[in-house]
Amino acid sequence: MVKSAHNLINANFKNAKLLIVEDDDDQWLIIQQAMRQCMSELTAQRVATLEQAMTLLEDWRYQEWEIPKLILLDLYLPTNATGWQLLKQIRAMPSPIGTLPIVMLTSSVDPIDIKDAYQLGVSAYVVKPIEFADWLTCFRELRTYWLETVTLPPIQYEL
Amino acid sequence: MVKSAHNLINANFKNAKLLIVEDDDDQWLIIQQAMRQCMSELTAQRVATLEQAMTLLEDWRYQEWEIPKLILLDLYLPTNATGWQLLKQIRAMPSPIGTLPIVMLTSSVDPIDIKDAYQLGVSAYVVKPIEFADWLTCFRELRTYWLETVTLPPIQYEL
DSSP states (O other): OOGGGHHHHHHHHTTOEEEEEOOOHHHHHHHHHHHHHHOTTOEEEEEOSHHHHHHHHHHHTTOGGGOOSEEEEOSOSSSHHHHHHHHHHHHHSOTTTTTSOEEEEESOOOHHHHHHHHHTTOSEEEEOOSSHHHHHHHHHHHHHHHHHTSOOOOOOTTO | OOGGGHHHHHHHHTTOEEEEEOOOHHHHHHHHHHHHHHOTTOEEEEEOSHHHHHHHHHHHTTOGGGOOSEEEEOSOSSSHHHHHHHHHHHHHSOTTTTTSOEEEEESOOOHHHHHHHHHTTOSEEEEOOSSHHHHHHHHHHHHHHHHHTSOOOOOOTTO
16 A cells, blocks of 8 residues: 555545446356455445446436446446447546546457457456456455555546 | 466566656656566666657557557656647557556646546556655556556557
8 A cells, every 4th residue: 555645545445336337147246255355345336237337327427426436347248249338338428437447357358359448448458267266366456456556536526 | 366367467477568758867766676676577668758758659569579568657747738748649549559558657646637647548547656665565566457467458460
């Protein structure tokens, strides 16, 4: 933890929420378990479809206390066409929603998917682990990076 | 380290280079020391101006073995106008250069700078630490995240 940014880091954990777009119930169970062990201060809001994600994000536009710190976005929902459409729709929204960090969390290792994800503005592309121990490592690292190292975008509307 | 992505991770460290845009010689000394201790497998290429950065990136467009894994971009070079201009110019370049992860590494904690950086497509915004121990923590975390957790964009041109 970077001492000089202590105040910002404390702010990161205040009412901290992650938005998780995941259509697979089994994967969602794993994510919940990993979050319980590695991100116990954070709540998780899960949606399974593009429509659910957009409804929630549209609602949150005027409820800044609801805005998540980070979006974890599955790509195949169940096809990547839906993942790309959702990514484009989020990035087209005005700040603060449109500039939220989005981590693509997917099983795909297809170089075209990886390239397209960065081209369309993901903050990072993370391949889903297989073993549960690796899920824990992955979520621990997401926490350390996004909540203890990075300065997240401000969510005030007046900016 | 995520086992299922071992091959990708090993690839990350092969000929791995960071491009560091930093106009302040003292800060560059600190960065070099932190990299020596936390990223000893990586080489660092430093540039101090927008012009130097663009010359190098234009050269590297057709030398894919030269392309860095990550760009660390200071914002005030010495004013933020130059930092914004460079960020826009990099993001306007075709892939693979234009889609490289860019971490803004700056002393500024101005919320407008933070918001604008995300709006213009940085992968993350990191406030420069004060104490050297915190620089080490910061670089250790950048390494763990970008080189051991994330799948970086592919650098082949045919994609």
